[in-house]
Amino acid sequence: MTTVETALGQSKTMVLNMGPQHPSTHGVLRILLELDGETVVKAIPDCGYLHTGIEKSCEDKTYSQAITLTDRIDYLNPLGNNLVYCLAVEKLLGLEIPKRAQYVRVMLTELQRISSHLVWLGTHAIDLGAMSVFLYCFREREEILKIFELFAGQRMMTSYFRIGGLALEPPAGWRQAVDRFLKMMPSRVDEYENLLTENRIWMGRTQGIGYISAENAVALSMTGPTLRAAGINYDNRRLFPYSSYEEFDFAVPTRTDSDCFGRYMIRVAEMRESLKIVQQAYHKIPDEGAVRTDAPGIVPPEREKMKTEMEALIYHFKIYTEGFSPAPGEAFVAVESPRGELGCFVASDGSPKPLRVHFRAPSYINLQALPKLIEGQLISDVIACIGTIDIVLGEVDR
Amino acid sequence: MTGNASQNAELVVARLRAWKAEAVAEVIAFRGDTTVVVPRGYLRELCEQARTDGELQFNLLSDATCVDRFPTEPRFELNYQLVSIPHRRRITLRVRVPGSDPVVDSLVPVWPGANWLEREVFDLFGIRFTGHPDLRRILLPDDFEGHPLRRDFPVHGYRDVPAASFGIRKNL
Numbered sequence: 001m002t003t004v005e006t007a008l009g010q011s012k013t014m015v016l017n018m019g020p021q022h023p024s025t026h027g028v029l030r031i032l033l034e035l036d037g038e039t040v041v042k043a044i045p046d047c048g049y050l051h052t053g054i055e056k057s058c059e060d061k062t063y064s065q066a067i068t069l070t071d072r073i074d075y076l077n078p079l080g081n082n083l084v085y086c087l088a089v090e091k092l093l094g095l096e097i098p099k100r101a102q103y104v105r106v107m108l109t110e111l112q113r114i115s116s117h118l119v120w121l122g123t124h125a126i127d128l129g130a131m132s133v134f135l136y137c138f139r140e141r142e143e144i145l146k147i148f149e150l151f152a153g154q155r156m157m158t159s160y161f162r163i164g165g166l167a168l169e170p171p172a173g174w175r176q177a178v179d180r181f182l183k184m185m186p187s188r189v190d191e192y193e194n195l196l197t198e199n200r201i202w203m204g205r206t207q208g209i210g211y212i213s214a215e216n217a218v219a220l221s222m223t224g225p226t227l228r229a230a231g232i233n234y235d236n237r238r239l240f241p242y243s244s245y246e247e248f249d250f251a252v253p254t255r256t257d258s259d260c261f262g263r264y265m266i267r268v269a270e271m272r273e274s275l276k277i278v279q280q281a282y283h284k285i286p287d288e289g290a291v292r293t294d295a296p297g298i299v300p301p302e303r304e305k306m307k308t309e310m311e312a313l314i315y316h317f318k319i320y321t322e323g324f325s326p327a328p329g330e331a332f333v334a335v336e337s338p339r340g341e342l343g344c345f346v347a348s349d350g351s352p353k354p355l356r357v358h359f360r361a362p363s364y365i366n367l368q369a370l371p372k373l374i375e376g377q378l379i380s381d382v383i384a385c386i387g388t389i390d391i392v393l394g395e396v397d398r
Numbered sequence: 399m400t401g402n403a404s405q406n407a408e409l410v411v412a413r414l415r416a417w418k419a420e421a422v423a424e425v426i427a428f429r430g431d432t433t434v435v436v437p438r439g440y441l442r443e444l445c446e447q448a449r450t451d452g453e454l455q456f457n458l459l460s461d462a463t464c465v466d467r468f469p470t471e472p473r474f475e476l477n478y479q480l481v482s483i484p485h486r487r488r489i490t491l492r493v494r495v496p497g498s499d500p501v502v503d504s505l506v507p508v509w510p511g512a513n514w515l516e517r518e519v520f521d522l523f524g525i526r527f528t529g530h531p532d533l534r535r536i537l538l539p540d541d542f543e544g545h546p547l548r549r550d551f552p553v554h555g556y557r558d559v560p561a562a563s564f565g566i567r568k569n570l
Contacts, residue, residue, distance in 0.1 A: 048537040055522075056546055060553045091429050218457050218483070221511025234458075234483050329428045332479055332490060334460065345477065347465045356547075360461040360479070368514040397537055 013041055016379075020049045024127045024383045027393030031370070031382070038378050043371040047364075050397035058357035062323030063089050064163055066357060071157040073359055074395035076116040079108050079148070080337045082161040085357070087242060088344040089163050091331040093298060093324075100289040101165040102244045107178070107281035108151065108160065109243075109335075110274040114185070115144040116338035117267045117274075121192060124264070124387035128205045133195055140188050147177050164299035165292035170285070178282055182275065189271055196264070206260035210373040210385040213258070220369040223362055224340025225270065226389055228254045229262035236336040243335075247284070248277050263388040270338075298324045323352035339363045339390050361398060363391040406487050407432035413453055414444065426492075433477075433490040441493050442503040442529075448480060448489075449508055456480040456489070459509040462516060464523045468549040473497035474525060478505070495525060504530035522547035 019030040028049035034042040054073055058066040070085045071078040083105055090097065097105075122137030145155040150171050152160035160167050196202045212222075214230040227234055235252040237245040253269035255262040292299050300319050301312035318324075326348040334343040343360030366389045373385040407427075411434060415422050421444045424435035436444050448456040461479040474495040481488050495502055504527035505512040516527045517536040524545035527533060535542065544551055 048535075048539070051537040053546060056551075056553060059549075091431075094429060219510045221459050221509065221515075223458075223460075232483060239483075239486050240488065330433070330465070330477065330490075331429060332431065332461070332477070334479075334488075341460060343461050343479065345461065345463055345479075349467075355467075356463075356465045358461075358463040360463075364518075365511065365514060368511065 012036060018382070020046075025386060025393075026123060026391055027396075029367075029386070029391065029393060029396070031386075033379065033382065035379060038380075040374050040377055040379060040382060043374050043382070045367055045370050047367065047393070047396050050393045052398065054398045055357055055359065058354055060353065062352050063326070063354060064319065064323065066354065067162065068157070068159050070359075071159055072394060073361070073398055074337065074339070074342070074363070074392045075156065076119050076392050077112055077337050077339070077342075078156060078158050079112040079160060080335065080342060081359075082159060083109055083243070084333055084335045084337075084342050084344040084359075085346075086161045086163050087335065088331050088333040088346040089326070091333055092326045092329060092346055092348055093163070093295070095164055095293050095295055095298070097165055097243075097293055098290045099244065100286055101291045101293075103281050103285045104166060104170055104291065105161055105243050106245065106248065107278050107285065108148070110277045110281070111144050111147060111178075111181075113274045113338045114271050114278075115141045117271050118144075120267060120338070120387075120390050121264075124384075124390075125196065125202075127383050127387050128202065130196065130199075130202065133192060136188070136191060136195075140185065143181050143184070147174070147181060150174055150177055162292070162299075164295055165290070169291055175282070178278065182279055182282065185275055186272070189268065189275075193268060197268075203261065205381075205384055206264060206388075207257075209260045209377065209381045210388060211259050212369060212372055216372060217258070217369065220372065221365050222340070222369050224337070224366065224390075225263050225266040226366055226369075227340070228252065229266045230258040231256040236334050236341055240334065242333065248280050250274075250277050260384045260388040267390075325350055325352050334360065337362055339392065339395070340366060359395075359398060361395045363389070364396045364398075367391055367396055406485075407489060410434075410448075410454060410487060410489050413451065414448070417447055417451070418444070431488075431490060433492050435492045435494070438493055438495060438502055441491070442505060442508060445478075445480075445491070445505055445508045454482060454487075455484050456482045456487075458483055459505065459511050459515070460488075462505070462512060462519060464519045464525060464547070466523060466547065466549045468497070471496055474500055474523065476502060476519070476525070500525045501528060502526075503528055504533075506530055521545070524548065 013034050013036045016033045019025040020028040030046040032044040033040055054069050070081040073081050118137040118141045122134035125133035149155045152158040214232055217227050217230045233254050238252050250273045253266050297315050301315055305312040306316050328348055328350045330347040332345045334341050340362030345358040347356040349355040374382050411425050421440040423437050426433040448454050458481040460481045463477050465475040472494040476493045478491040519525050521535040521537050
């Protein structure tokens with residue numbers, strides 16, 4: 001058990017245990033705070049309360065079965081997790097994905113980014129006392145989840161991206177649904193900004209709070225909006241493009257204030273940029289074309305072919321019983337999740353089950369900078385700082 | 399992109415070889431990624447060089463993880479993912495560690511961000527990092543026995559599920 005050692009008879013500071021059951025820790029994070037009055041002298045984050053051994057479970061599944069586990073890592077970004085795992089296995093196999101599937105992947109992960117930022121904005125605002133923003137954010141998030149339900153049949157645990165492409169053909173009527181969302185959303189983002197950006201209470205609670213310098217942020221391996229708010233233009237979509245991101249036109253917002261307010265502004269700007277990407281992907285996605293690559297023995301055959309071709313039936317049976325065996329090797333892929341650099345490392349020993357699956361969880365690594373953000377601040381600002389690094393405990397503990 | 403990436407990686411490898419040839423034991427190219435195998439004794443020195451050298455500037459340690467190749471020896475492989483933000487480069491460093499002596503130098507003095515990454519590897523694989531300021535378990539409880547991501551640790555754990563708690567008699 002993590003404890004803080006204080007000298008016997010010392011009355012200047014007290015130790016306060018925050019969490020693991022505390023609403024503003026967004027799950028089950030425990031922080032030990034050593035306080036001098038209301039000022040935090042020392043903070044020790046303690047995580048692991050939600051550890052479910054997903055990486056170990058992946059080793060006991062075939063490559064395709066493990067996709068369903070990836071949904072559950074960062075439960076606000078299931079499609080992003082599907083994407084990074086599929087990209088890693090596809091890299092291991094050396095598969096090329098059809099452009100149509102790549103564009104659908106881009107469009108859906110950007111919608112996912114908006115929905116994740118909406119949950120972040122809503123919960124962060126409610127932590128700081130702005131109740132109504134939460135309701136507005138969840139109203140729009142619901143629309144995005146409806147789009148996911150249309151595509152994948154699931155609102156949250158989608159498992160829509162599969163090794164070699166997509167699980168299903170994009171459904172009839174998806175264009176109307178996405179179009180409706182694209183028309184509605186920009187004015188809604190303005191609405192949130194009207195409520196918060198120049199709100200004096202909001203500014204008072206966030207400006208100048210939780211500062212971290214750019215050097216410290218990089219040294220502590222921080223990524224995502226937290227790093228970009230510190231002025232470092234690091235975005236995997238731009239620096240190391242994947243899934244055809246190089247064909248899309250978008251800006252990577254950066255700021256230099258590096259406080260809670262700056263991170264809020266970055267995320268709002270990112271929502272607008274994501275909308276631009278969704279718009280472009282909407283026009284790029286052709287109506288016809290394959291959504292799965294042609295790789296017999298790895299990508300399941302179409303249902304119709306199974307009824308007429310013997311090989312297709314054999315492959316179907318083999319894929320769903322034995323699985324497929326990539327050549328021995330290791331692949332690491334990093335994508336930009338709403339929280340930062342989400343990486344997936346897959347090692348194969350030539351068997352149908354992965355030798356090792358590891359996720360580089362951005363909120364786990366960003367969380368280690370929390371003491372740097374809050375030491376010397378007031379206890380009420382601890383809540384603001386936990387909020388702006390945007391942790392998802394499912395991902396922190398895996 | 400891939401052609402560019404492999405050219406970039408060649409530059410990095412050449413630069414590291416020019417600095418100290420014996421610190422680069424092997425270079426593995428796979429699917430456009432380059433992995434540099436580093437002898438265990440040179441790890442921290444090489445990382446310090448990779449971070450500070452103006453031509454390399456690997457300022458971000460993205461990830462550190464371990465692969466257990468039980469029962470072959472050397473059993474453990476540590477993989478470090480380095481990113482150079484100014485030069486837009488990525489490279490993987492790999493250190494092979496024998497199962498009989500799972501100790502490696504900590505990279506916390508080079509990148510403070512290695513702290514939790516190494517604690518996670520220590521917790522789940524039982525690899526010790528010399529020079530780590532705070533080497534404690536992080537995801538598992540302190541009284542947990544064993545290191546569950548080792549390949550010889552069963553997926554279902556060592557302990558039986560207490561059948562009695564589900565109202566089932568054990569020797570039915």
